[in-house]
Amino acid sequence: MSPLTGIHGHMVTAQNEIKESLKLIDIVVEVLDARIPISSQNPLIKKLAKDKSKIIVLNKSDLADKVITSYWKKYFNDRGIVCLDVNSADSNCIKKIIQAIKEQGEKVYLEKNKEKSQKIAIKPIYRVLIAGIPNVGKSTIINKIAGKQSANVGNKPGVTRKKQWIRVADNIDLLDTPGLLWPNLDDKNAGVKLALTGNIKQEILDVEELACLGIDMLCIDDKYQKMLQEKYKLEDEDFDMISYDTLEVIGKKRGCVVSGGNIDMTKAAICFLEDLKSGKIGNISLDLPDNTI
Ligand SMILES: Nc1nc2c(ncn2[C@@H]2O[C@H](COP(=O)(O)OP(=O)(O)O)[C@@H](O)[C@H]2O)c(=O)[nH]1
Ligand SMILES: [Mg+2]
Structure with a gap:
């Protein structure tokens, strides 16, 4: 069988799509399932997004063990990564995500412009991609941030269409198509946890x-x-x-x-x-x- 058919073919397509999207953006919001932050992570994202600023969203925290979620937040924060626990049905959580994007965007902007002596008068726009494996809640989060039903809930990999930006809170441009990552099915234990939480x-x-x-x-x-x-x-x-x-x-x-x-x-x-x-x-x-x- 050709390596480009079946599941492998989908993986290559998803990988190429996310590579293309990453070229356009400043900040990646990586959505994980709060119940399984390791098993719902795609191992490739670290490599693919290595020079991007990242925010980790532990979504479905309403279903997770609150104590363990607080350990996970500390785990990521200790490694210098901004991490939020989110229940996408809660509008305060959505506000928290927008706030974190603004703060992170400000940092990226200052870092990019620290060499320049002259201040630029134009307010910068931060370009954002929401990424993650299927079912973690990417489309729900995009819809909530956009404040309307614009992203396709349950969209399929490989179906390309013109990418569109959604302007949010004055200076955030959110890509309306989530970055689709492949779940880690090589690890049987991760596969079992993904199935037990309904992610696959x-x-x-x-x-x-x-x-x-x-x-x-x-x-x-x-x-x-x-x-x-x-x-x-x-x-x-x-x-x-x-x-x-x-x-x-x-x-x-x-x-x-x-x-x-x-x-x-x-x-x-x-x-x-x-x-x-x-x-x-x-x-x-x-x-x-x-x-x-
Ligand atoms: N309990 C709970 N369910 C959620 C949350 N966010 C999304 N979901 C549900 O998870 C399923 C997958 O969501 P969707 O946005 O389509 O995921 P996507 O495949 O990553 O785009 C849907 O049934 C959502 O209603 C959350 O924070 N808590
Ligand atoms: Mg979706």
Whole structure:
């Protein structure tokens, strides 16, 4: 198979598109899923945007573990990167992003012009690209910043059209097409976390296997195990067995029963995965700064 077909072909297209967009801009706003800031990061972005000013947005923070998100903010700030936790439905968060772009733009502008002795009278315009892997919330953020439904929610890679700029807050020009990055599917662990948070389709793995991996991941942390226990009214003994059996009990509590009283395990898995990714089990983060450094 030619390396330019299939998934690889899409990756090359996405990479070329983002390279073209990066030429035009001053600041990259990299959108990550707050629940998995490492697994939702594309490893290429560091290289592609190495001489751009960057802001990291930890989006969907309404679904993430607040304590872990504060660790992540510190993690990025300690490395000199501006990092915001965002729930894109909250207009204050959108204001925070605009403010951060202005501050960052000012820095870029001063840096660029520090050699020049004469002050330039024209107010500079900061050009911004919102980038990230699919489903992290890029289009939602662009729409909210633009204040209208201009970006295409759920747009597809490879479909090129004329790029347009959206003028925001006097001196920000936002590219209306997000920079689409490819998720890191080489790392199986990252793939599992991307599926558990709904950033990629859960069908990459067998749903029952994925649900079991999810239960195992939650049970590493006592706090998350307790959330699971409370959500499905589980007994302590329900955790003394392999996760497939725990899933069966969850299925029973969720009413995933077929005739004869047996548990429909596929249905149980789908119910559990839906509860997990939509935050119904609680605020859960799957990437922790201390075990990823
Ligand atoms: N809970 C939550 N959901 C969000 C947030 N931002 C976006 N979403 C949802 O995530 C899904 C993907 O958003 P979209 O903007 O299309 O992502 P894109 O593929 O990166 O452009 C949509 O269902 C959004 O409603 C957020 O801050 N919190
Ligand atoms: Mg989109």
